[in-house]
Amino acid sequence: MSDHSHASPLPEGVDLALTVITLCGMAYVSVSAFLVPLPLAPLALLAVYLAGGVPAASAALRELVHDRVLDVDLLMVIAALAAASVGAALEGAVLLTLFRLSSMLEHRAMGKARRAVQALMSLRPETAFRLSPDGTVTATPVAALVQGDLVIIRPGARIPVDGRIVDGAGSLDESTITGESLPVVKSPGDPVFEATVNLHTVLTMQVLRPMAESTVARMIAMVTEAQAQKAPSERFSEWFGQRYTVAVLAVSTALFGIFLALGQTFDAALYRAATILVAASPCAVVISVPAAILSALSAAARGGVLFKGGAALETLATIRTFAFDKTGTLTTGRAEVTRLLPLATDETTLLTLIAGLEAQSEHPIADALRRAIDQRALTPAPVTGVETHPSEGITGTDATGPVWAGNPRMATHMGADLTDPALATLQDGSETVVYLGRGPLLLGAIAVADQPRATSRDGIAALRATGIASIVMMTGDRRPVALRIGQGLGLKPDEIHADLLPQDKVRLVSDLAAKGPVAFVGDGVNDAAALARADVGIAMGAAGSDVALQAADVALLSENMDRLAAAHRLSRRAAAIIRQNLIFALGAMAVLVTGGLFFDLPLPLAVLGHEGGTVLVVLNGLRLLLDPIRNTRPPTPPVAP
Ligand code: ADP
Ligand code: MG
Numbered sequence: 001m002s003d004h005s006h007a008s009p010l011p012e013g014v015d016l017a018l019t020v021i022t023l024c025g026m027a028y029v030s031v032s033a034f035l036v037p038l039p040l041a042p043l044a045l046l047a048v049y050l051a052g053g054v055p056a057a058s059a060a061l062r063e064l065v066h067d068r069v070l071d072v073d074l075l076m077v078i079a080a081l082a083a084a085s086v087g088a089a090l091e092g093a094v095l096l097t098l099f100r101l102s103s104m105l106e107h108r109a110m111g112k113a114r115r116a117v118q119a120l121m122s123l124r125p126e127t128a129f130r131l132s133p134d135g136t137v138t139a140t141p142v143a144a145l146v147q148g149d150l151v152i153i154r155p156g157a158r159i160p161v162d163g164r165i166v167d168g169a170g171s172l173d174e175s176t177i178t179g180e181s182l183p184v185v186k187s188p189g190d191p192v193f194e195a196t197v198n199l200h201t202v203l204t205m206q207v208l209r210p211m212a213e214s215t216v217a218r219m220i221a222m223v224t225e226a227q228a229q230k231a232p233s234e235r236f237s238e239w240f241g242q243r244y245t246v247a248v249l250a251v252s253t254a255l256f257g258i259f260l261a262l263g264q265t266f267d268a269a270l271y272r273a274a275t276i277l278v279a280a281s282p283c284a285v286v287i288s289v290p291a292a293i294l295s296a297l298s299a300a301a302r303g304g305v306l307f308k309g310g311a312a313l314e315t316l317a318t319i320r321t322f323a324f325d326k327t328g329t330l331t332t333g334r335a336e337v338t339r340l341l342p343l344a345t346d347e348t349t350l351l352t353l354i355a356g357l358e359a360q361s362e363h364p365i366a367d368a369l370r371r372a373i374d375q376r377a378l379t380p381a382p383v384t385g386v387e388t389h390p391s392e393g394i395t396g397t398d399a400t401g402p403v404w405a406g407n408p409r410m411a412t413h414m415g416a417d418l419t420d421p422a423l424a425t426l427q428d429g430s431e432t433v434v435y436l437g438r439g440p441l442l443l444g445a446i447a448v449a450d451q452p453r454a455t456s457r458d459g460i461a462a463l464r465a466t467g468i469a470s471i472v473m474m475t476g477d478r479r480p481v482a483l484r485i486g487q488g489l490g491l492k493p494d495e496i497h498a499d500l501l502p503q504d505k506v507r508l509v510s511d512l513a514a515k516g517p518v519a520f521v522g523d524g525v526n527d528a529a530a531l532a533r534a535d536v537g538i539a540m541g542a543a544g545s546d547v548a549l550q551a552a553d554v555a556l557l558s559e560n561m562d563r564l565a566a567a568h569r570l571s572r573r574a575a576a577i578i579r580q581n582l583i584f585a586l587g588a589m590a591v592l593v594t595g596g597l598f599f600d601l602p603l604p605l606a607v608l609g610h611e612g613g614t615v616l617v618v619l620n621g622l623r624l625l626l627d628p629i630r631n632t633r634p635p636t637p638p639v640a641p
Contacts, residue, residue: 010055012108019104021051026097033090045093049084052096053077056103070245073103075281078249082274083603086267095278095607102611106287109618113291113625116298117223120176120216123195128160129153131204142211149207153198161194162214163205170201177215178558179304218549219557222308223301227294231310233578234289241286252277255597271603272596279592279606284614288581291621296574299625304557305567306542312553315536316571320516322463322564323509325530326475326485327432328364328523329540331450332559335368339447341426348378350444354405354436356381357394362525365434368448390502390526391476393434403443405436407478409499415440430484432477450485457489459561464490466568470515471495474505476526505530521564524551538564574624581617588613 010018025048032041053076060074076099083092130140131150142160145151150166153159159172171183174196183199186192192205194214211217230238252273259269293310300307307313324330342350355373358366359380373380383403386396392413393406404414411418416437418427423445426433431447460471472495473486482498497508505520506529512518513535520527520534523541528551531537539552541559549555556563592609595601 010107012111015104015107018051018055019100022048022097022100025051026093029090029093045089048093048096049080052093052100053080056099069242070249072241072245072281072283072286073099075245075248075277079274079277079603082270082277086270088271088603091603094604098607098611102615105615106291106618109622110287110291110294113294113298113622114227116625117220117301120195121220123158123176124211124216125158125160145207146210147207151205151207153192153203153205155198155200155202157198159192159194159196159198159205161207161211162209163192163207165190165192165203166206167204168201170203171199173197173199177219177304178560179302179563180558180560215557219301219306222306222549222555223297226297226307226309226312229309229311231289231293231314233314233582234293234310237286237289237582241282244282244285248277248280248282251280272600275601275603275606276593276596278603278610279596279601280589281610282585282589283610284585284588284617285582287614288585288617288621289578291618292574292577292581292624293621295621295624296570300567300570303563303566303570305563305570306549306555306557308553308555312536313571313574315517316519316554316568317575318517319468319519319536319568321470321472321512321518322468323505323512323518323520323530323534324460324471324473325505325520325522325527326473326477326482327450328525329521329527330456330473330489330561331364331452331485333364333367333450333523333541335364335432335448335450337368337372337446338431338449339426339429340444341422341446342444343420343422343442345443348376349381350436350446351376352378352381353383353398353403353443354434354446356383356398357386357396357403357405359383360386361388361394363388364450364525365432365448368450391500401438403436403438405434407432407434407476411435411437411442416442418442428480430481432481452485452489453559453561455559455561459564460489460491462562462565463568466565466572468568470512472497472508472512474500474508474527474530476500476502476505502526502529506533509533522552538567540564570624577620577624581620584620585613585617 025044028038028044029041029048032038056073057077060071063069063071076095080092080095083095124142126142127139128142128145129137129152131137131152137152145161151160151163165186165188167188169187171185172192173183174193175181176195177193194216255276256269256273259272260266293313296313297307297310327333340347340350351373355369358369381398383396383398386394388394389406389410393404393410395402395404404410408418414437416435420442426445426447429447431449433445433447435445436443463471471491473482473491474497475482477498479498482496483493486496505527509518509520509530510533517535519536519538520530521538521540522531524531524539531539531551536554537552538554538556539549540556542549542555542557554567588609592601592606596606
């Protein structure tokens with residue numbers, strides 16, 4: 001099948017021109033036939049046949065020769081020719097006219113769904129104001145910006161490429177990327193994304209990525225790729241379309257013979273066989289699934305939810321268990337160092353040494369340390385040969401020798417003793433404790449606290465409300481911390497799994513999969529394997545994060561957990577619309593075929609029913625596009641202390 005049934009690969013202008021020619025020709029022929037005879041009516045009829053039939057016929061023949069598949073569109077042309085050959089040329093023309101018209105409508109509708117995301121590209125400004133080292137500002141084409149360039153963003157202007165704020169603070173409207181309507185406040189160090197709007201202040205940003213690698217560019221590439229992949233139900237409808245097209249052709253030919261044998265005239269028998277050919281054509285069945293999936297993928301992308309394909313969309317609708325990572329997923333991942341406990345060293349060394357170890361780390365703990373160091377105007381100690389141990393900690397070598405930082409598991413590996421009474425108060429708290437040591441010598445410990453996202457509780461509640469009974473949290477952190485966060489979010493103790501290594505998360509996901517499809521929601525740090533193992537891997541807050549975008553099947557660009565429930569709802573709505581479409585398309589086909597077999601259904605009516613049904617399923621699929629993912633409710637206002 002070419003693109004999809006009916007969705008002719010013609011350029012839109014040609015598509016429109018052919019449709020206009022067909023419609024005008026048809027009008028002319030009708031006036032001549034039913035009102036006043038007009039000159040050159042046969043020529044107009046010929047125009048209808050040529051403009052209506054040739055493009056579909058040539059495309060279908062090309063496919064027959066190249067791919068050895070029978071396009072449904074070919075059935076229409078055969079039926080029209082059959083009608084013409086038995087003196088029903090006018091009815092054949094009606095067929096081709098309606099066929100042409102519906103082809104164009106479907107083509108447009110599918111194009112609209114497909115391009116709904118590409119429109120983001122056009123939101124990027126053409127020029128940016130580059131700040132030279134000597135302080136002058138020059139207007140520069142965005143395409144010429146390179147990594148490291150400084151750019152001035154005026155109030156109301158769009159961000160030209162992905163970057164990081166270096167000077168100024170203010171709120172940005174990021175709805176183009178995250179679908180989030182509330183402005184986000186950003187300050188130096190925070191990332192900003194191409195095509196988002198700087199609302200009120202002047203910002204200076206540093207270019208992080210050239211235009212071609214921006215988040216928007218990757219979003220569009222991902223959605224385009226997703227649209228090209230086939231969902232399981234889509235494969236069904238295509239498989240059905242192909243088998244069925246051959247079958248319809250065979251059955252119609254057989255019926256023609258049967259009608260003849262039953263004593264009908266050649267003309268009547270061929271006319272009826274052609275009517276049944278049209279009535280039984282599976283165009284609506286074939287297009288019903290891609291129409292819904294394309295629309296859903298686009299609607300989701302506009303809401304900041306990127307599906308890697310229709311398959312992920314369909315699987316999400318069937319999920320029985322949602323498993324959440326804790327750090328960076330249910331929590332903000334913006335941890336703060338809350339307490340310092342130097343034992344065999346002083347506070348400053350404790351901080352600078354851990355910070356030195358974590359200097360290159362992606363873990364939220366590393367972020368907390370970078371901020372703590374900045375606040376105290378300290379610099380990280382130089383540490384080399386750094387190695388991360390997922391869900392345990394980090395090792396390296398400083399001027400004195402090997403050092404390590406990590407959780408109790410790491411400390412135990414190193415033979416460190418964690419029974420120092422001074423540690424008790426730190427361990428009793430519900431913060432994450434990071435120990436620092438030199439071999440078995442414990443140098444000290446710090447406590448790091450991370451807060452749940454404001455939307456996590458509501459997001460989990462929304463999932464439960466849709467009937468998801470099994471929701472669990474998985475973390476490499478200690479159980480007391482896991483319990484504090486998890487119970488605060490409405491999870492029961494038996495739904496909270498702590499002290500896990502990345503491979504433990506994978507095993508747990510596998511265990512849960514015995515009860516039905518599992519979705520794993522993570523941030524890509526220490527949980528990429530679980531994201532990959534789950535039936536649907538969902539990356540949270542993935543704007544600008546390569547790891548998460550690659551490991552997951554679904555990327556939530558927003559950090560708003562409500563998006564997850566919304567994406568789940570969308571997947572269920574898409575599944576429902578696919579079901580509706582398939583039932584309607586098969587039902588309409590049954591009615592039309594019955595009419596053709598037993599009730600002398602005239603050809604034009606069969607055509608009207610067939611093409612009308614096809615357009616209807618496309619429009620029904622397009623409904624998903626009208627209603628992009630929105631927040632279920634405004635975020636809960638922060639509770640006053
Ligand atoms: P989660 O599963 O909640 O996302 P992780 O698996 O990322 O948590 O980490 C689990 C624990 O391992 C952390 O709480 C921390 O104690 C320790 N850890 C992991 N990475 C590091 C690191 N880079 N530095 C220090 N400790 C770490
Ligand atoms: Mg994590």
